[in-house]
Amino acid sequence: MASGMIKKLLIANRGEIALRVIRTARALGIQTVAVYSQADAMMPHVAAADDARPIGPAEAAQSYLNSSAIIQAALAAGADAIHPGYGFLSENADFAAAVSSAGLNFIGPPAQVLAAAGDKVGARQLAQRVGVPVVPGTETADLATARNFAALTGYPIMIKAAAGGGGRGIRVVAAEAELGPALETAAREAQAAFNDGRLFLERYLEAPRHIEVQIVGDRYGRVVAMGERECSLQRRHQKIIEESPSAGITAAMRGAIIEAAVALASAVGYRNAGTVEFLVDGDNFYFLEINARLQVEHPVTELRFDCDLVAHQLSVAAGDPVREPPAPRGHAIECRIYAEDARNDFRPAAGPVLYLQIPAGPGIRVDTFLAPGIEIGTHYDGLLAKLIAYGHDRDEARRRTAAALDEFMLTGVTHTAAFLRGVVASERFARAELSTRFIEQFVRQWRAPEDSLNAAAVLAAVAQNAAAAAVSRPADRRSRSPWETLGSINFWSRS
Amino acid sequence: MKLRELSSGRQFDVEVEHPGPPIKATLDGAALSLATRAQPDGATIIECGGRRLRAFAARRGDAIFVSVGPSTFTFAAIAASRGAGRHSLATPILTAPMPGKVLKIMVAEGDEVEAGRALITMEAMKMETTLSAEGPARIKRIPVSAGQMVDAGAVLMELSPIDSAKPQSDR
Structure with a gap:
């Protein structure tokens, strides 16, 4: 298997994670190669990389899941390593094996570990062998x-x-x-x-908590844990809010879960970054699965441990031993903003990015690929942005999250920021009464703010009038914001 | 003008008397004044529910996209008695609730269907949604075909209710 210093890295992914990996590589002086489908030619990750290669049509099966096209692109670009991101081919053992056979460094666990982690029955049996409880x-x-x-x-x-x-x-x-x-x-x-x-x-556990442990392993058989994340807030079994530390487990249980995660990862010969997931039900915890990749919610751990997990991945993949992590501090919360309609069963949404405001401020980090002018389609996962807030304690992180969500604006695509704001501001979330049933219960009584809806109807009417007036003036057919026209009182007298 | 908010299906009757600032309008018969302050990037600051929020509105095709702080709303104008695109209740239009792919069409033009009959299945992000007839109707026109990608609000089917005493509700 290839090892040693990585000089040129191909990122076999898109969206926010492609940009996030490119940023770390750039800071480390590593050249980057983006890949893109026909639908993504104008996406920011393509422009951000040093080199970019088309890999096929919009359908993921023929582009981002097309192993041979991706490996060909890496070889043609002179890359020496491939970072798979999450999703797509990230946990595909055959892909990892093909990358290694091509003489490239796969930034993730070796194929046999991916195969072992991917077999949920096998992983369950392994857990039982090493004395980790399973459901x-x-x-x-x-x-x-x-x-x-x-x-x-x-x-x-x-x-x-x-x-x-x-x-x-x-x-x-x-x-x-x-x-x-x-x-x-x-x-x-x-x-x-x-x-x-x-x-x-x-x-079936009625209302468990979802707790997971970040691990990093090296080729010398050492595995370190970097705390836990609580990811109980989910819709359709998919996480939408994650935090660290968990406010719902005792120090004793935290210790036991972390110990179990390290035991399991060691038993499977884990290398690179990964996550061991558990369900907590009352005083019991149960192994769920190993996610053999960088997780979507990894920034929560990065803020608490003041580290860069992608840099860790590249370092252990290059053959460095894993380092003992520093002591964690404070509290971090991540909200995933999706292109979905929270008022309609989280139906997928799409559309143009007509207006965008990304939050900032003390303790706020936003990982996103959003940019004015791009189109959000429905070919891929609907994750638009991750808003991560750090605070000295949970309350500060929670308040910062709510304030930052208020600042988030994206027009043209229905998204979940206002819903997440509702969750984070709720009494139940403040009391950390979390379970995997929380969201389905909360969404039933959540409504879009009535004042905002009424104001929006009036603004829509103004926009509709302005557009109608613009059409009647052939000299100015460009689609404009009504506010450009509203700003000029003369507009109405001219038309 | 009449506007429909797509997520809730709610209809609003809005007349703008003065585009502002402040905007003077009547909303469902009630007079309303909305303080606005135009911003250099095309947004505006509004006073809403005792708070100051940034807002933005723009039209793209037949959709009017509005943000009020983190909240997003999409409106469609319900055409008045002017020109093409007018749809009376006698010709109900089935529109796509989300952008995505037409997976399957279970009826053909000319078919007569009962209330609740599944008409068309759409897929977006591996999630399937089946749209059904709200009342007994005849399928007048199907301008889409299986496999086609459509935008939210795209016309999927035109129906004529068979029993005109029970007009279909606008969904």
């Missing part, structure tokens, strides 16, 4: 096994895909009558989505 369940899911298991624990139970993970391939069964059909559908879906129809079962 009560079975490693097979034929109808007879499922019936017996359900009879033992009671409904609901969860059906999970062995090759799933990250919230994908999960199905909750509430009653015996649904069990047979649910198993069949789940197997079919898993086969279609992951090319692996194997399933396993777990007891």
